[in-house]
Amino acid sequence: MQIAILLYDRFTALDAVGPYELLGRLPGAETVFVAEKTGPVRNDQGSLTLIAERSLAEVTAPDIVVVPGGTSTRQVLKNKTVLEWLRTVDATSTWTTSVCVGSLVLAGAGLLKGRRATSHWLALDDLAGFGVEPTGERVVFDGKYVTSAGVSSGLDMALHLLGRIAGDPTAQSVQLLTEYDPQPPYDAGSPDKAPADLVADWRGEAEWVLHGAS
């Protein structure tokens, strides 16, 4: 089973590495980081560089596709090579997935039309603009399309997928080995739970949060 994780300039590191760390432990899986061309790819914070070891042209039939979010989705949505690759690999994938605003990229490729999907909480309206039914749920399955909420949600998505693909004991083993027993010191991880003033502040900064400084 091949798992392809798409990289592009200004991707969000945890969006990619969270699912990678868990899904990569699937027995027999081959995980590949793939980008338009091979080589270094810089993240949105500008201080992390991952290597894309395969070009899009080299990865033609992954079983699982993972599209992370980032602060360059507007640019990615204009990149015909990436969108065409997504449509091509989606034709034969078993699972087509996204983390955070990666769902906007899937939607822009026309893959989520009429489906239920999720995204970063600040991007749910944008998702609706693509003819997708947005939901604030953390992980959404609609057929073979699996979308997850902001940044850290890829961990939960990966566990769901591991369970579906390999069964509960394998997924639970991965959870145990990665000691995913979350104990955040605050309960502020969603707009329903965070202090209202913070939620309001960030709604006012949505453009910057989703699309960065440039």
Add this chain to the structure above:
Amino acid sequence: MQIAILLYDRFTALDAVGPYELLGRLPGAETVFVAEKTGPVRNDQGSLTLIAERSLAEVTAPDIVVVPGGTSTRQVLKNKTVLEWLRTVDATSTWTTSVCVGSLVLAGAGLLKGRRATSHWLALDDLAGFGVEPTGERVVFDGKYVTSAGVSSGLDMALHLLGRIAGDPTAQSVQLLTEYDPQPPYDAGSPDKAPADLVADWRGEAEWVLHGAS
């Protein structure tokens, strides 16, 4: 404020990238991935390569040091350059931290003697061998030393640190923006909670889990 994240061959990706993603959002922080020499560093699964943009010699006084775990701690514990660098930067750091078996490296450098600390649940006995008082807690503060449990625990550690450094609203903002509202589909993330047969199986494989195939 400079945050230095140590990389070494066969590090665990999420150990490094989890804290990176959250701590890197600290206003004014500069985050650097550092290794014995600059360039690509391969992870324990063998399919992810991060770039170390600074050598140890170039990073002499970080405010926060983060040591991830990996499956090569035995080799790292023999690496005098790395251990000496840790002792040097620890002399002036504000926080010296680890994720997973990164605490064995800190302990091997002599930095945790007589202190309370944590590690991956399979490595707590190893930690005791260094004269450290092991605890199964997820995040342990003992003075400026902050250790966290297996792989995914670095997310919780980072939120704790953000709160201490920048105050609760900043930490809660980071939690909200990264949508860290964990909802794993299983409750198997610690040996106290996972099915007993899985825990027993992995205890029998501890050597492989902690030190890999080689």
